[in-house]
Amino acid sequence: MRPDLSYRSQAGFGLVAAxxxxxxxxxxxxxxxxxxxxxxxxxxxxLQQARAYQAAKAGVEWGIGAVETTGCSNFSxxxxxxxxLSGFNVEISCTNETILxxxxxxxxxxxxxxxxxxxxGASGSPDYAYRRLTAVIESE
Numbered sequence: 001m002r003p004d005l006s007y008r009s010q011a012g013f014g015l016v017a018a019x020x021x022x023x024x025x026x027x028x029x030x031x032x033x034x035x036x037x038x039x040x041x042x043x044x045x046x047l048q049q050a051r052a053y054q055a056a057k058a059g060v061e062w063g064i065g066a067v068e069t070t071g072c073s074n075f076s077x078x079x080x081x082x083x084x085l086s087g088f089n090v091e092i093s094c095t096n097e098t099i100l101x102x103x104x105x106x107x108x109x110x111x112x113x114x115x116x117x118x119x120x121g122a123s124g125s126p127d128y129a130y131r132r133l134t135a136v137i138e139s140e
Contacts, residue, residue, distance in 0.1 A: 041126070048129035052118045055088040056131040059116030063092045067112045067137060072096040088129075091117045104140055112137040 059080060072094040080090045096112045113136050120129040 045127070045129070048120055048127055049131070051085060052088065052120055052129035052131040053133075055082060055085040055090050055118035055120075056116045056133040058082050058085065059090040059092045059118060060114055060133050060135045063094055063114035063116060064135060064137060067094060067114065067139075071110075072112055085118075087120055089119045091119075106140050108140075110139045112139065 062080060077091060077093045080092060082088070082090065093115050094112060096110055098108050098110045100107060101109050113134060115132065115134045117132045118130070121127045123130075
């Protein structure tokens with residue numbers, strides 16, 4: 001006579017299922033951590049880029065003030081540091097060109113081009129930020 005195997009209980013299947021579920025949950029947690037780290041890095045870089053824009057804008061505004069008082073002759077390429085934007089290297093340059101315009105009272109117009117470049121960190125580093133802004137001013 002053969003033994004009846006239909007009533008024999010299964011053993012070990014619960015352990016395999018538990019390990020499978022643990023691996024799936026661990027993979028999901030690892031993926032979420034990677035996404036959170038990437039998102040944090042993106043936010044930090046966006047903030048640095050916004051600060052670089054503000055530093056370049058401050059350089060342009062400083063250059064406009066200098067052009068209004070003394071013209072371009074006072075500076076060719078100035079390096080400035082602004083106290084609220086520490087760590088940024090801001091370089092400001094100015095070029096000018098006089099154009100003859102018979103329709104104007106003075107007979108000529110001077111065009112000033114102010115370029116401000118703001119840079120943070122070394123090129124290639126993860127926190128590197130760079131912005132360049134240019135303003136054109138017309139003066140009679």
